[in-house]
Amino acid sequence: MTDTSATTDGPAYTTEAYAAVEKAAGSRRALYVPSVLEHAAELLTDLWATGEKHGVAQGEWAWVTGLADAAVDVVARQYDRAPKPERTVEQVVTLQGHLISALKELGLTARPGSPGVIVSRGPDTPRGGYNGDADIDVRIYSDGGWAFSFAADGASVMSIVAPASQAGASQVAEIVRAFVRGELGNVFRY
Incomplete structure (x- = not known):
């Protein structure tokens, strides 16, 4: 080996x-x-x-x-499971802040959403949402891990297995960047 x-x-x-x-x-x-x-x-x-x-x-x-x-x-x-007890609202907001910072460092436009982080789509982002032009919604759950979807009602959700930490947020940002740039294709099609 x-x-x-x-x-x-x-x-x-x-x-x-x-x-x-x-x-x-x-x-x-x-x-x-x-x-x-x-x-x-x-x-x-x-x-x-x-x-x-x-x-x-x-x-x-x-x-x-x-x-x-x-x-x-x-x-x-x-x-993908939160430690017991569940993460507090403050912990979730802190992780979202780390994610927004990491996304902005990668050149993406990101802002707090409700309840996740909204990332603006790029020209090569796969089509998603009712008109195909939905932005991306990235979340860290109080009782689970990271996930993202198109910011549209009924959109499929894709888990991102990563640590719930600042370093994990940076790695999640790398995956989201790759998705927004079209490098992953449409991971929601199976």
Whole structure:
């Protein structure tokens, strides 16, 4: 296995594990920020290493279970559920403020909405909403994680699995930027 970590302080995962969790995440109805994929890759690397200690080679897992799928799912649960007790209104507003700042740093127009953050669409943003011209609504839930949709009644919602932190808001902003620029296509079509 190839360790991508240069020091013991950095993330310790293999390139194979990262590729496996990235592939597993691609089959989910959510988008994942890099730090969450790295977290899942670390878990998968550790699981493979434990298996090897018990005489189970890395490749032998494939025929019995989707270990990469399990790693993505169990790690994602840590990010898409709020800690108990739920986030306060002040915490949600603070996270929205971090998101607005990060979006503006990326050159996007963002403003507080009710109850999320409204991001102006760009010329390459996929069509959405009743007339195809809806802006983007990004939210952090008091009892859950991040999500975005077109700012229109009845619009489909896409989860973004990311930490509920300033760093997580910056990573969410990167995904929203990619969507607004048309780099992700219309993720709401399935």
